[in-house]
Amino acid sequence: MFCSRCGATLLEGAAFCTACGQPSGANSAAVTSPTPGGVPVATSPSVPATVWRDPSSSQVWTPAAVSPTALYAGFWLRVVAAIIDSIVLAIPFTPIVFLLFAGMIPSLMRSTNPVELMLSLLPRIILLTVFSAIASWLYWSLMESSSWQATLGKRVLGLYVTDMEGHRASFARTSGRYCAGRLVSIVPYIGGLYFFVSCICAGFTERKQAIHDIIAGCLVLRKV
Numbered sequence: 627m628f629c630s631r632c633g634a635t636l637l638e639g640a641a642f643c644t645a646c647g648q649p650s651g652a653n654s655a656a657v658t659s660p661t662p663g664g665v666p667v668a669t670s671p672s673v674p675a676t677v678w679r680d681p682s683s684s685q686v687w688t689p690a691a692v693s694p695t696a697l698y699a700g701f702w703l704r705v706v707a708a709i710i711d712s713i714v715l716a717i718p719f720t721p722i723v724f725l726l727f728a729g730m731i732p733s734l735m736r737s738t739n740p741v742e743l744m745l746s747l748l749p750r751i752i753l754l755t756v757f758s759a760i761a762s763w764l765y766w767s768l769m770e771s772s773s774w775q776a777t778l779g780k781r782v783l784g785l786y787v788t789d790m791e792g793h794r795a796s797f798a799r800t801s802g803r804y805c806a807g808r809l810v811s812i813v814p815y816i817g818g819l820y821f822f823v824s825c826i827c828a829g830f831t832e833r834k835q836a837i838h839d840i841i842a843g844c845l846v847l848r849k850v
Contacts (some may be wrong), residue, residue, distance in 0.1 A: 637763055639670075642804060658850070664741075679814070697834050697847060697848045697849070699783075699785045699846040700829065701828045703783055703848065705831055707777070710778065710779030710783075711779035712782075713760065715761070719758070719761075726750055726753070727750060734820065742841075746791075755812065759809060760813060762804070763801065767801040768797065770787040770795060771794070771796055771800040774786070775794055775795070784848050786848075787800065787846055787847075788844065789843055789844060790843050795842075799842055802841065803841075806837070806842055808821065824837035827840075833845055
């Protein structure tokens with residue numbers, strides 16, 4: 627590789643010509659993602675003012691951000707991912723539901739009093755609802771805040787969840803995303819309608835965000 631100004635031979639990966647100081651255009655290879663504790667530094671006229679340097683080392687990087695050309699996950703991709711996740715969760719839930727209600731089948735068949743029937747079912751229904759909410763919360767929140775950044779359904783389709791800067795979302799953030807979406811959906815009468823409208827928004831917003839994504843400050847992206 628040769629300098630475009632003076633023609634001197636450049637070392638591989640060199641950011642500047644050692645003879646005349648002309649930028650080689652290779653300096654971008656040294657730019658990596660930001661880490662805590664950095665301070666701004668202007669390394670050369672060709673490096674943006676937003677470049678940062680770790681005070682304890684010579685490492686230089688620029689702040690990570692979502693690229694303007696990022697591929698946002700659209701509505702139908704997210705629907706398919708949600709269907710896959712529902713099937714995944716249904717596999718362990720089915721035997722649990724059976725064990726929870728199987729012992730009541732004989733008494734249910736003999737009962738003719740609707741009030742008595744409801745009172746006998748209510749504790750188990752409440753237990754199942756609470757268990758389902760906790761299990762679903764842990765599944766979505768832990769998976770989306772893990773190194774995968776995705777549930778099994780999203781991973782199959784190459785989707786992943788980030789914060790608004792494109793970083794891996796924290797467990798608190800993915801928990802907020804779950805609570806603002808699926809947890810609210812179990813509220814009688816209004817929950818299901820809200821969640822439906824929230825998901826529909828993913829097809830119309832600029833960054834393909836559902837309402838619960840906007841509330842939690844999350845993005846759902848897809849891999850190239």
